[in-house]
Amino acid sequence: MSKSLLEQLPEIVAKGRQQAEKILESIEGRHRVQLQTREIVLPAKDAVAQDWITRQHRQAQRDAAFSPTQSALIDPVQPGLNAAPEAPWTNRLIYGDNLLAMAALLAGDEHTPSLRGKVDLIYIDPPFDSKADYRTKVTLPGVELEQKPTVIEQFAYSDTWSDGTASYLAMITPRLILMRELMSDSGSIYVHLDWHVGHYVKIVMDEVFGKDNFVNEIAWKRSHAHGDSGQGASHFGRVTEGIYFYSLSGSHYWDAPYEPYTEEILTRDYKYTDPTSGERFRLMPVDGPGGAAKGNPYYEFLGVLGYWRYSLETMQKLYENGEIVLSSTGRSLSRKKFLKDAKGTPITDFWNDVNRISPTSSERLDYPTQKPEALLDRIIRASCPKNGLVADFNGGSGTTAAVAEKLGRRWITSDLGKPACMIMRKRLIDQDAQPFLYQAIGDYQVEAAKASLGRDFRIGDLSQIVLSLYGALPLPPEDNPTRNLGQVTAGGSKTLVLADSPNKLTGAATLKKAIAQRDTLLGGWDKVVVLGWNFEPSIGETITALNDSRLEVLVIPPDLMDRLKKKGGLEKLRGSVRFSSLQYLTIWPVERKASTVRAEPVEATASPSTGSGRTDETLTVRLRNYVLLSPEAINLDEANRAKLQAIANAEPLALIEYWAVDPNYDGRVFRSVWQDYRGNTANDGDPLRVVTQAVLTVPANPGPRQVCVRVVDVFGFEAEVVATVAAA
Secondary structure, three states: OOOOHHHHHHHHHHHHHHHHHHHHHHOOOOOOOOEEEEEEEOOOEOOOOOOHHHHHHHHHHHHHHHOOOHHHHOOOOOOOOOOOOOOOOOEEEEEOOHHHHHHHHHHOOOOOOOOOOOEEEEEEOOOOOOOOOOOEEEEEOOEEEEEOOOHHHHHHHHHHHOOOHHHHHHHHHHHHHHHHHHEEEEEEEEEEEOOOOHHHHHHHHHHHHOHHHEEEEEEEEOOOOOOOHHHOOOOOOOOEEEEEEEEOOOOOOOOOOEEOOOHHHHHHHOOEEOOOOOOEEEEEEOEOOOHHHHOOOEEEEOOEEEEEOOOHHHHHHHHHOOOEEEOOOOOOEEEEEEHHHOOOEEOOOEEOOOOOOOOOOOOOOOOOOOOOHHHHHHHHHHHOOOOOEEEEOOOOOOHHHHHHHHOOOEEEEEEOOHHHHHHHHHHHHHOOOOOEEEEEEOOHHHHHHHHHHOOOOOHHHHHHHHHHHHOOEEOOHHHOOOOOEEEEEEOOEEEEEEEOOOOOEEOHHHHHHHHHHHHHHHHOOOEEEEEEOEEOOOHHHHHHHHOOOOEEEEEOOOOHHHHHHHHOOHHHHOOOOOOEEOOEEEEOOOEEEEEEEEEOOOOOOOOOOOOOEEEEEEEEEEEEEEEOOOHHHOOOOHHHHHHHHHHHHHOHHHHEEEEEEEOOOOOOOOEEOEEEEOOOOOOOOOOOOOOOEEEEEEEOOOOOEEEEEEEEEOOOOEEEEEEEEOOO
């Protein structure tokens, strides 16, 4: 007989602890998980009409990319929360599994110290409905596609619910433990759930954080009263969700929230008016309840003998200020509490004043689990000090980061879904956020392989698996010392197959080596196929320049190891893995023109050599074409795939969701100082297309300039092109 969920709980928690302990042990070693910065985003969305303040903000963002101190955005020594206010900190948006993201944050690296014990507030809103439909609707000009979750999202989600609530608890337990490690001594955590799993998660949180550190179970009334009996339901209308609030210790930060008094309270309680000031007030007791047992002083004041809340000295001062009132009977005293000094009614654990997002709200992003900003505003104000650090490891639509940004708090957010990360990136750019990092898990494939094959696996083992799934037989060891070469023989044709390392960027050097091996190894081959995990930004240009019809470059599915682990073995995956072609971007030649001298005010602290102006130059960047990777690699049914192919053929640039420009690319980190994206109507009236031209004014550079352009398509795939532009 199978165990009940209650009987399984101790084992679930124990295994979760073991998993978390292994992660905590691994971050002390040399091969720890790290974050890779994919983009430094300096928000400056393209717009036609801008007021003076916006222009100044955009110019300041761009100037920051060229200032001598801009390296602090790339290689910052991030401070602890006790560091000086001027110490650099850059907010971050992380794409990837939050378990690995937290491991990387706990580990730190040479640029960013560990964030263990540094996070003031964590809010998470994990998925809690096992029957939810997370398909994405993609609206393109003249057509709407319905995309199922990506394979990596599907497997993460199916793993979460494979055994119902038990597997959900197995997923969340080690994550809660790592969150505890990140929290500061005065930190708090809010976990947003509903009736599906909330009561079980509370038991786990009691184990992880301690029952004594439970603070509140908040009931948020997310919708108006309704019943579901019309749809055949036989239960009361479900209108609330639960938010479980725990602290790390009994000394958590707390700034109690209040709501304004209702007219009823004002009329009932603040019914007196001070004849001198005209201020409204109410009368509050000054007697000390509990008497001597509570340590209240005993004395006579204005002829009334008793125990009081205040010392005689304090009572005398209040009286001199006109705040102590003797009753008409002469038997009791009261204190005036003025309305102007009142904060309002304290907020309780039942929140019925925060409305869900209406269909017409300016907040609405059409993200299925989006929460209203007012909800996060209340939580952040109450539990995170100004300049404190807020984290949300189920970022979703980005409400936590957006509100933290507005309230002057630092933030970290992450999500496993590329669509969610794009929504967050656009949302933060839209609100002119401070510069932030867009990061991904470093060597994600290696970490996934370790999870599937064991921590001691070798890269050669992974190459052998990739070759096998492609259908290639390994070459003899004497011709294949690194174990990454295979062969496919069919119809008298011989194809050499090279599986590149996940630790490398596949680029020109790898392709040239593969061509040389094709032509010389074992007497030569008809064709060579290169299978890569990660690619140099200029890979498309490299393939075009090589112009070799006997060379093919394919992408190894980034979720391959997740699939291997979930499917239960190599044999079950054979024949079902698609190695897709690369997507790539082309642009027209970048135009570069010198501009006139831009006058600037000279600050009093400026050196004599600073001058009163600066020479700028103008760059014009135009998109030319975007070639999507094989539509077969996208999780669409046949009808939707046909629609996609039609758009890709007729208007390929309509597939671009977001594009950005780094006019001074250093070859290491992409700094976007100009962005446009679908839905940005500040520059045109078309919400379904991006503009195809960017005009940037940047500080003049006497030599050649490297301009990098990056696009992200509607499915989350990225492509880049780097152009070297001669001096103007």
